[in-house]
Amino acid sequence: MDFENIKQLALSKGCTVRENEPMSRYTTFKIGGAARLLIFVPSLSALKALLKKCDELKASVFVLGKGSNLLVSDKGIDSVVIKLDGDFKKMTLVEDDTIYCGAAASLASLCRYACDNGLSGLEFAWGIPGSVGGAAFMNAGAYGGEMKDIMFQANHITRSGECGALTGDELGLGYRHSAYAENGHIITGITVRLHKDSKAEISRRMDDYMQRRKDKQPLEYPSAGSIFKRPEGYFAGALIQDCGLKGYSVGGAMVSPKHSGFIVNNDNASCDDVLKLIEHIKSTVKDKFGVELECEVRPVGKL
Ligand SMILES: Cc1cc2nc3c(=O)[nH]c(=O)nc-3n(C[C@H](O)[C@H](O)[C@H](O)COP(=O)(O)OP(=O)(O)OC[C@H]3O[C@@H](n4cnc5c(N)ncnc54)[C@H](O)[C@@H]3O)c2cc1C
Numbered sequence: 001m002d003f004e005n006i007k008q009l010a011l012s013k014g015c016t017v018r019e020n021e022p023m024s025r026y027t028t029f030k031i032g033g034a035a036r037l038l039i040f041v042p043s044l045s046a047l048k049a050l051l052k053k054c055d056e057l058k059a060s061v062f063v064l065g066k067g068s069n070l071l072v073s074d075k076g077i078d079s080v081v082i083k084l085d086g087d088f089k090k091m092t093l094v095e096d097d098t099i100y101c102g103a104a105a106s107l108a109s110l111c112r113y114a115c116d117n118g119l120s121g122l123e124f125a126w127g128i129p130g131s132v133g134g135a136a137f138m139n140a141g142a143y144g145g146e147m148k149d150i151m152f153q154a155n156h157i158t159r160s161g162e163c164g165a166l167t168g169d170e171l172g173l174g175y176r177h178s179a180y181a182e183n184g185h186i187i188t189g190i191t192v193r194l195h196k197d198s199k200a201e202i203s204r205r206m207d208d209y210m211q212r213r214k215d216k217q218p219l220e221y222p223s224a225g226s227i228f229k230r231p232e233g234y235f236a237g238a239l240i241q242d243c244g245l246k247g248y249s250v251g252g253a254m255v256s257p258k259h260s261g262f263i264v265n266n267d268n269a270s271c272d273d274v275l276k277l278i279e280h281i282k283s284t285v286k287d288k289f290g291v292e293l294e295c296e297v298r299p300v301g302k303l
Helices: 003-012 044-056 107-116 132-138 199-216 236-242 271-289
Strands: 016-022 034-041 061-064 070-072 077-084 091-095 098-102 151-157 163-167 186-193 223-226 253-255 262-265 298-300
Touching: 003 016, 003 034, 003 044, 034 044, 044 077, 044 151, 044 186, 070 271, 077 186, 091 107, 098 107, 107 132, 107 199, 132 186, 236 271, 253 271, 262 271
Parallel strands: 034 077, 061 077, 070 298
Antiparallel strands: 016 034, 091 098, 098 186, 151 163, 151 186, 223 262, 253 262
């Protein structure tokens, strides 16, 4: 692949480029080998030009959010990894109850912005450590809320550099799923519609959700959150715990003793350690309960 050509184009468009950059620095699991090219893209014009070049050279492109739902291979990613930056972090109040937010903004900053403007609906997302783009892609959710409840439009750019948008049902939002998992477009920003409430009340609910996370989740260890999706009619954590796997380890990866639905990086875990532990959990749960667990965390790179 002509990485040099892509690198030069990116630099000429004002992007920051890092070569052979360890992805462990960009994932909440703190796991992952090097990305061949990691490009921080500050503007829509730079993104368009870069995607057109990658398309022309048939270079594969991976879009990185905040890396909080990824399991990156120890062998790294032999692709162009794009991280939206700069203009893509902006947010604006477009109407009294409506916010447009760039995909690179953190979900936390969007939640804070909504609260500061006395807008309710995003409290559920307080404490989810992703970007707005990643949250839209995953239809992130917690405590009975999900992005689907508030998001009515996503703006995107296709892999060949064409701008577009999806609205309402076109977004294909379901349990930890969106249309973007299929169409491969890059989300550049979303529009959310909220409702007015008192800042004090919004803030109180946010604090409550954060406290519940602190009480139940192993936030003191690197992880990617819940490793499995919730199987219909069960809770993954409870099934894993009932198999006696709490605290079970493979290498440096361990089923969290605090929350069995989390695998934590306890001691310099490799991607391989996590994958082996996932397989062990899946087969144990299948044997004992006949339930097929499905990964929520997304594997990336040469596994
Ligand atoms: C401690 C902890 C707690 C968590 N709690 C929750 C929770 O309560 N609920 C929940 O749903 N999740 C939770 N998560 C998981 C994670 O935070 C969410 O899935 C989050 O939405 C991922 O966003 P991200 O920016 O980190 O995406 P990444 O992990 O970087 O990427 C995830 C996927 O989104 C794609 N993507 C990212 N940005 C874009 C974009 N702009 N355009 C197109 N595709 C894009 C990536 O290519 C990748 O396929 C938790 C994780 C941790 C570590």
